Amino acid sequence: MAYYVNRNVKLTWWERSYLPEIIRGMYITSRHFFVNMFGFIPFFLGKKKEREIFTVYYPEEMVDYPIAYRGRPVLPMKEDGTPYCVACGLCEIACPAYCIDIIPAENSGKQNEVERWPAEFTIDYAVCIFCGNCEEACPEEAIFMSNDCEISMLDRKKMKYNLEQLLTPVAELQDRIDFTRNMYAKWNY
Numbered sequence: 001m002a003y004y005v006n007r008n009v010k011l012t013w014w015e016r017s018y019l020p021e022i023i024r025g026m027y028i029t030s031r032h033f034f035v036n037m038f039g040f041i042p043f044f045l046g047k048k049k050e051r052e053i054f055t056v057y058y059p060e061e062m063v064d065y066p067i068a069y070r071g072r073p074v075l076p077m078k079e080d081g082t083p084y085c086v087a088c089g090l091c092e093i094a095c096p097a098y099c100i101d102i103i104p105a106e107n108s109g110k111q112n113e114v115e116r117w118p119a120e121f122t123i124d125y126a127v128c129i130f131c132g133n134c135e136e137a138c139p140e141e142a143i144f145m146s147n148d149c150e151i152s153m154l155d156r157k158k159m160k161y162n163l164e165q166l167l168t169p170v171a172e173l174q175d176r177i178d179f180t181r182n183m184y185a186k187w188n189y
C-alpha cells in the first residue's frame with residue numbers, strides 16, 4: 001500500500017518558531033546528561049545495587065536488543081544443514097545496497113526433492129545497510145535479520161560472508177521468525 005506524505009501542512013506561528021520543539025529537545029538531552037552524570041554515585045557509595053544510567057560498559061555489559069532490532073541478515077538452516085532458500089533472487093533484487101550475490105543451482109530431475117537451491121550465497125556486510133528489505137521480500141522465510149551487530153573487522157574482504165557462514169540454526173532465530181510472521185503476515189501471501 002502506498003504511503004503519501006502531505007507536504008502542504010500549514011504550521012502556526014508558534015510552530016514555525018520551533019521554540020517548543022527546541023525546548024523539548026533540550027529538556028530530554030539535559031535529563032539524560034544529568035541522570036548519566038549523577039546516576040552512578042549511589043551505586044559507588046553502596047546505597048544502590050544498580051547504576052541508574054542509560055549507558056553500559058560495553059563490551060563487558062550488553063543491552064538486550066529489542067526483537068525489532070535489525071542486526072546482520074542470516075539464513076536459517078534446516079536440520080540437515082541446508083538452507084530454506086530456493087535461490088529465487090527476490091532478496092537480491094530488493095537489496096538497495098546490492099550486497100547479496102546468489103549463484104543458483106537447479107535440479108536436473110533426478111537429484112533430490114529440492115528443485116532449486118543456492119550453490120553460493122554471499123552477503124557483503126561491509127556494504128549492507130541493515131534495512132531488512134531482503135527479509136521482507138523473501139517468500140520462503142529463508143533470510144532473517146539476526147540481533148548480531150558485532151561484525152566490524154580490519155579486513156573488508158572478510159566481511160563478505162559465504163553460505164556456510166550465513167547458515168544459522170532456526171532455534172536461534174525463532175523469536176525473530178515469530179515477530180516477522182506477525183509483522184508481515186506472510187501466511188496471506
Ligand code: SF4
Pocket residue numbers: 073091094095096097098099100123127128129130131132133134135
Ligand atoms: S539488510 Fe538491506 S542492505 Fe542488507 S542485505 Fe538485506 S536488503 Fe541488502
Ligand code: SF4
Pocket residue numbers: 084085086087088089090091092102137138139140141142143
Ligand atoms: S533468501 Fe529468500 S528471497 Fe532470497 S533467494 Fe532465497 S528464497 Fe529467494
